[in-house]
Amino acid sequence: MRALILACLLPLQAGDMVRGRVLGEGKPLIGVKVCFDWPPRVNPVSQHPSVRTDAEGRFSLPMSSGAPGRLVVEKEGWYRDIVPEAEWGRDIQLHPVPRVVKAPVLVVRVDFPDQTSEVDDEVLRRLFFGRAPGEGSAASYFVEVSKGLQWLEEGAILRLRCPFSLGPEPDESREKLAQWVLSQLKDLNLSSFDHINNATGAPQPDGKPDHLWVVIPGAPRSVTTKSKDFRPTSLLQPLPWAKQHRWSIMLMPEDVVLGNVVHEALHAMGEHRVDDFYLECGGPLTAGIWDVMDVGMYRGWDRHHPQEGPWREDTAYSPSQPMGWTRADLWYRGAFKATVPTVKVTTSSWEGWLDPLARAPGDLPQRVIVPDARKKGCFFELSVRRPWGFDAGLVGGRSGPGMEGLVVARIDPSLLSDDTPRGPVRVIDAHPGTPEPPAPRFPCGRHELDDAAFNVGAGEVSEGKEGALRWEVLDVDTAGRMKVRVRLGRR
Numbered sequence: 110m111r112a113l114i115l116a117c118l119l120p121l122q123a124g125d126m127v128r129g130r131v132l133g134e135g136k137p138l139i140g141v142k143v144c145f146d147w148p149p150r151v152n153p154v155s156q157h158p159s160v161r162t163d164a165e166g167r168f169s170l171p172m173s174s175g176a177p178g179r180l181v182v183e184k185e186g187w188y189r190d191i192v193p194e195a196e197w198g199r200d201i202q203l204h205p206v207p208r209v210v211k212a213p214v215l216v217v218r219v220d221f222p223d224q225t226s227e228v229d230d231e232v233l234r235r236l237f238f239g240r241a242p243g244e245g246s247a248a249s250y251f252v253e254v255s256k257g258l259q260w261l262e263e264g265a266i267l268r269l270r271c272p273f274s275l276g277p278e279p280d281e282s283r284e285k286l287a288q289w290v291l292s293q294l295k296d297l298n299l300s301s302f303d304h305i306n307n308a309t310g311a312p313q314p315d316g317k318p319d320h321l322w323v324v325i326p327g328a329p330r331s332v333t334t335k336s337k338d339f340r341p342t343s344l345l346q347p348l349p350w351a352k353q354h355r356w357s358i359m360l361m362p363e364d365v366v367l368g369n370v371v372h373e374a375l376h377a378m379g380e381h382r383v384d385d386f387y388l389e390c391g392g393p394l395t396a397g398i399w400d401v402m403d404v405g406m407y408r409g410w411d412r413h414h415p416q417e418g419p420w421r422e423d424t425a426y427s428p429s430q431p432m433g434w435t436r437a438d439l440w441y442r443g444a445f446k447a448t449v450p451t452v453k454v455t456t457s458s459w460e461g462w463l464d465p466l467a468r469a470p471g472d473l474p475q476r477v478i479v480p481d482a483r484k485k486g487c488f489f490e491l492s493v494r495r496p497w498g499f500d501a502g503l504v505g506g507r508s509g510p511g512m513e514g515l516v517v518a519r520i521d522p523s524l525l526s527d528d529t530p531r532g533p534v535r536v537i538d539a540h541p542g543t544p545e546p547p548a549p550r551f552p553c554g555r556h557e558l559d560d561a562a563f564n565v566g567a568g569e570v571s572e573g574k575e576g577a578l579r580w581e582v583l584d585v586d587t588a589g590r591m592k593v594r595v596r597l598g599r600r
Contacts, residue, residue: 125172137166146179147243148501151426157242189257190469195587212319213264224326228363279339310441327362333415341369343376368406368425383439385530390553396534397558405429409502413549427502433476460594510568511560539570
């Protein structure tokens with residue numbers, strides 16, 4: 110595998126140019142967007158350069174101070190990739206996606222007799238649809254984690270005035286609010302917001318808006334933890350005029366943080382097949398920081414100031430990417446399975462190289478699946494996580510052993526739930542017994558498992574075991590790949 114390790118380039122300095130060529134199916138690909146893989150931020154403090162490939166597929170990208178050693182290459186209709194510096198010396202190869210899921214979002218802003226909006230539409234546009242290099246937004250998030258298959262678009266922003274107030278406990282009125290909003294949409298022609306099947310992601314209308322996001326005034330209870338504030342939520346609601354039909358509807362306050370937006374949107378994409386992985390505060394460790402459906406939705410958390418706000422800039426601005434199971438099996442019920450090349454181990458051992466999960470699908474697998482004989486249907490998933498793209502979001506700037514590398518999780522699909530979360534994912538901690546990190550912490554002090562990854566090197570843990578499964582990290586190359594050995598035997 111050492112043949113895969115390319116000659117390292119000399120360190121680049123500000124003022125240098127990164128030059129290369131992008132090919133699609135062996136031919137020069139024109140119009141590919143190329144930029145550095147800047148850690149995502151909501152409203153970045155500076156503009157980052159991007160360029161497009163020319164008729165010969167070539168690009169020249171000027172270096173910026175502090176630019177990361179990774180390039181993002183992106184063109185609609187092709188798998189989006191994150192290319193590490195070790196591969197900059199050769200042509201970048203892109204491959205066509207099987208299809209593109211382009212879905213418009215209908216945003217409904219609701220005011221109340223005792224509470225009106227204070228956040229401008231343009232602020233929400235950037236949070237939902239911003240696509241500048243390094244800009245954290247819902248649209249940027251889903252293009253990245255789908256590897257170019259899912260493109261959210263602004264459909265329209267509709268304003269309504271609700272005749273009733275939500276009261277001192279607004280969470281208790283969420284279904285009443287959802288039903289009222291749906292009743293206001295009854296006689297509108299929403300066909301321009303209906304491009305896909307909401308349950309499967311198939312490119313065919315199903316009589317429902319693809320994305321219905323309702324924004325009300327106020328602060329997110331998910332951050333403030335105050336009962337007077339409204340909690341972002343996704344509901345699957347029966348229509349007031351046709352109870353046999355249900356629409357997905359997201360409800361969120363206008364000061365919502367990005368992690369909450371994409372977490373709730375994933376519930377809606379597949380009509381709640383994508384489950385919550387966390388348990389109630391103080392519950393056992395689950396997927397922790399390693400999946401957006403757990404406390405990974407709060408990754409990118411610089412400080413905790415629930416009394417102040419706004420929180421968009423420094424709270425949950427870089428939510429974790431989904432793990433392989435979420436992308437391949439749950440999201441739209443498996444519509445994006447091809448984005449995660451998988452090896453299913455059916456023998457007593459396997460050894461090979463794994464590509465980082467954030468990359469476009471290629472010749473190497475990105476996850477290994479091993480059955481857990483202790484319970485039918487349960488399995489282990491092994492994948493390589495790097496601080497690339499939205500996975501670059503840290504908490505309080507913390508880094509160190511276990512913050513990246515091989516993540517091993519035991520998954521029990523029978524614990525998927527439509528109601529109370531039951532924790533179907535348990536990430537195995539590479540550094541068990543280490544204390545929970547200091548402030549800032551996630552809401553209600555949820556466990557992060559932020560040092561759970563296996564790796565080689567000083568301060569790291571290279572091997573582990575669970576039940577009959579044994580695993581070991583054997584090697585790491587300059588492109589972030591890991592050579593892994595798994596074995597099944599006696600406990």
